[in-house]
Amino acid sequence: MVQFRAYLLAVAGLSVCCSVAESTGDQAISLGKERYHGRSSVGDRVISLGPEKYNGTTKVEFTTEALGQVDFFKLDPAPNATTWDSWYFDAMNPSTLETVVFNFEVAWPTDNGVATSETLYRVTIFGSFANGTAYSYGVDAEYVNITERADKSMRVDYFGGSEFSWSGSSLLEPRPVYHVAINAPEVGITGSMIFRGNLAAPHYSCGTDAAGVEERNIVGVAWANALPDANATVSLQIRDTPMLFEGYGYHDKTWVDRPFEKALQAAFWGHARLGPYAVVWWHSRSQDGTDISAEYLARWEDGRVIASRCVDRPNNTLGWGEGQIWPLIPGTPAPAGMIIRWDLGDAGIFVANITSNDIFADIPFWQAGRGPVTGGFEGQETYTDETGLWSLNQLQPL
Secondary structure, eight states: OOTTTTTTTSOOOOOOSOGGGGOOSOOOOEETTEEOEEEOTTSOEEEEEOSSOOOSOOEEOOBOOSTTOTTSOOEESOOOTTOEEEEEEEEEOTTSSOEEEEEEEESSOOBOSSOBOOSSEEEEEEEEOTTSOEEEEEEEEEEEEEEEOTTSOEEEEEEEESEEEEEEOOTTSSSOEEEEEEEETTTTEEEEEEEEEOSOOOEETTEESOTTOBOEEETTEEEEEEEEEEEEEEEEEETTEEEEEEEEEEEEEEEESSOHHHHEEEEEEEEEEETTEEEEEEEEEETTSOEEEEEEEEETTTOOEEEEEEEOOTTSEEEESTTOOSSOOTTOOOOSEEEEEEEOGGGOEEEEEEEOSEEEEEETTEEEEEEEEEEEETTSOOEEEEEEEEEEEEOOOO
């Protein structure tokens, strides 16, 4: 989910970005050794972030400027002590328990539960091997280059120390393709992942991609889902273990204008491919007590969006099993599964049930797992797939 994600594995005044987007010709904003923003003569925007902390005011984008900018950098000019941005990718092998998650983070150094970051830029890598053994690593970098092209394609490079990157074709075209690469010999991880998007449309928390869309799902936290459903090709070496498979993939991003724990109190997030459907959810309780259920349902083969909405319904998406409560509080056990029941009006009632057969992250305030999912529209065909992945946050109420 959340996409929480620079807060991922942790303890677990609005403005529209970015003024630089209106400039023409080459432009740079420099502080110390850092060159933050530039624009080429052909309309590409390049953001270069260096190793020094930025102590000024950061503008955070919470309203979309144009169609196709789902993955654009949302901070201007750089993260400060209370803001961060991140890009998340996951892939699952439906035939084994192999799961891999990459979370690219642009944030001040934090302890994210894997290791204390020493730099502003890191990728957190975690998941499980074929036998269900969990793994987690954090890899730091000193510099980031973010390239936002005029055709809405993207490239993000982390370098200085380890090298890792991702790139994506334009979201204005059907079936976008994303590449993720890593060369981190100091932790023994090398290789790549390819995500070939299906026709499920990009979306934000409460609606599909368009200009002028609200990007927040709760006050202070925004989320965008570029690839609700994709086919993934994974070719990684994680220390002594090769991970090679064709499976199911997903990609989104999260960003904030305040410390995550001051905005969110509890959340269930997840996604699945269930028969012909791409299903994505983020059910949250904000620190002000508001419940919001963000719900996305589309046919991944033909792209028909059935639902892309937010509703104030606290019982739409919940965990099940021993000790499950809502809202979650610190110490709530990992759920045995997760149940979805969405009343979509004329479309019908959509239900899905995920069973947790592999919990690959279980630390205070944050858990993640995967398992088979069964469901469909009530009164219609029932489907079963092995592609459900979920996570949850359980933070202290303020």
